[in-house]
Amino acid sequence: MNILVINCGSSSLKFQLIDSDSEKVLAKGLCERIGIDGSRIVYQPAGGEKETTEAPMPTHTEAIKLVLDSLIDANKGVIKSLDEIGAVGHRVVHGGEKFAKSTLITDEVIKAIEECNDLAPLHNPANIIGINACKELMPNTPMVAVFDTAFHQTMPEEAYIYGIPYEYYEKYKVRRYGFHGTSHSFVSKRAAEMLGKPYDSLKTIVCHLGNGASICAVDHGKSVETSMGMTPLEGLIMGTRSGDIDPAIVEFIAKKENKTAEEVLKILNKESGVQGISGFTSDFRDIEEGIEKGNKRAKLAMDVFAHRVVRYVGAYIAQMNGVDAIVFTAGLGENDKTIREMVCSHLEFLGVKLDDAQNSKRGEDLIVSTDDSKVKVLVIPTNEELMIARDTLALI
Numbered sequence: 001m002n003i004l005v006i007n008c009g010s011s012s013l014k015f016q017l018i019d020s021d022s023e024k025v026l027a028k029g030l031c032e033r034i035g036i037d038g039s040r041i042v043y044q045p046a047g048g049e050k051e052t053t054e055a056p057m058p059t060h061t062e063a064i065k066l067v068l069d070s071l072i073d074a075n076k077g078v079i080k081s082l083d084e085i086g087a088v089g090h091r092v093v094h095g096g097e098k099f100a101k102s103t104l105i106t107d108e109v110i111k112a113i114e115e116c117n118d119l120a121p122l123h124n125p126a127n128i129i130g131i132n133a134c135k136e137l138m139p140n141t142p143m144v145a146v147f148d149t150a151f152h153q154t155m156p157e158e159a160y161i162y163g164i165p166y167e168y169y170e171k172y173k174v175r176r177y178g179f180h181g182t183s184h185s186f187v188s189k190r191a192a193e194m195l196g197k198p199y200d201s202l203k204t205i206v207c208h209l210g211n212g213a214s215i216c217a218v219d220h221g222k223s224v225e226t227s228m229g230m231t232p233l234e235g236l237i238m239g240t241r242s243g244d245i246d247p248a249i250v251e252f253i254a255k256k257e258n259k260t261a262e263e264v265l266k267i268l269n270k271e272s273g274v275q276g277i278s279g280f281t282s283d284f285r286d287i288e289e290g291i292e293k294g295n296k297r298a299k300l301a302m303d304v305f306a307h308r309v310v311r312y313v314g315a316y317i318a319q320m321n322g323v324d325a326i327v328f329t330a331g332l333g334e335n336d337k338t339i340r341e342m343v344c345s346h347l348e349f350l351g352v353k354l355d356d357a358q359n360s361k362r363g364e365d366l367i368v369s370t371d372d373s374k375v376k377v378l379v380i381p382t383n384e385e386l387m388i389a390r391d392t393l394a395l396i
């Protein structure tokens with residue numbers, strides 16, 4: 001069956017059409033600048049050229065219509081009619097405490113997702129717009145919502161309760177939720193497969209290090225701790241996000257710079273992290289180039305980033321009382337051997353040993369620790385779309 005996977009942002013939409021039998025991507029692409037001048041669709045059929053077309057997309061409905069038109073186009077299309085799409089899987093950012101699993105989308109489910117809007121005001125409304133647009137264009141096709149937060153609903157209370165008045169949790173559900181759940185789940189399961197061990201027998205730490213970054217402790221197949229919180233701002237230093245800071249800084253900067261709390265939070269989300277420290281980029285490739293050229297702030301950004309990763313990995317080893325496998329994934333985790341070396345050099349006391357030849361490879365599932373390393377270190381390219389397609393198939 002062909003499954004259309006949709007990941008709707010506020011002004012963008014990523015898609016993949018996946019054949020669930022072979023798990024191959026038949027076509028993929030994205031729509032950018034939805035609702036803004038200069039909107040365009042990038043479309044690429046498997047084995048074909050990437051094609052960019054400018055087209056008006058005042059709303060997500062037009063964007064999804066363009067995606068569907070491309071998929072059935074006589075020349076570049078990969079299916080003959082929309083009947084060949086068996087189901088649609090939607091990435092939904094926040095499922096709050098309502099969703100501990102992926103779910104078939106009904107009107108009640110849409111309402112429940114809307115009730116989580118407060119917790120993810122930038123993301124959830126866009127996800128719902130995408131769901132409604134698909135419903136309008138393919139009214140009889142079953143749809144599934146796959147939540148970024150769901151995998152972490154197994155976290156124990158002591159991991160998700162903040163040290164603030166409990167009534168804020170009771171009244172407003174202010175607590176830690178965690179994100180990147182689809183990736184942490186996919187990658188930790190794949191690690192167990194690669195190690196030939198039952199998933200529920202392992203203590204695994206997944207380092208999802210991309211532009212957005214988070215770490216997850218997976219204890220016997222369940223997420224028990226993760227570094228993002230009520231929003232994705234908590235935890236690691238990221239491309240443009242600050243990660244953990246002393247909350248008193250918000251008021252301090254607001255006063256000094258004559259800004260509102262909202263403005264300071266925007267800075268913490270969009271102008272901080274690696275971008276803020278380096279002063280010139282949020283992209284780790286530029287950071288590495290900067291380090292090679294002797295740029296001190298680039299080096300500092302990388303060091304601060306790595307320091308925070310080590311802090312979380314160390315904490316999670318203690319939390320789980322041990323670790324069997326540490327997995328690196330996402331843009332930086334998959335591609336950058338240096339960050340893996342920097343982190344693992346702090347774990348030699350546990351008997352972690354990297355195999356330099358393995359660690360220098362790229363783009364495939366790899367065990368990068370030596371055979372005698374006491375803790376296995378793996379690199380596994382994440383594949384959130386495939387995980388969404390698998391969940392979608394399972395539910396319909």
Ligand code: ADP
Binds near residue numbers: 239282330332335
């Ligand atoms: P997201 O999905 O959060 O946007 P990705 O997982 O795509 O992020 O990761 C993007 C990050 O990965 C960028 O900061 C980018 O610089 C980094 N990255 C990608 N390729 C490389 C590479 N070859 N070396 C170092 N960093 C890389």
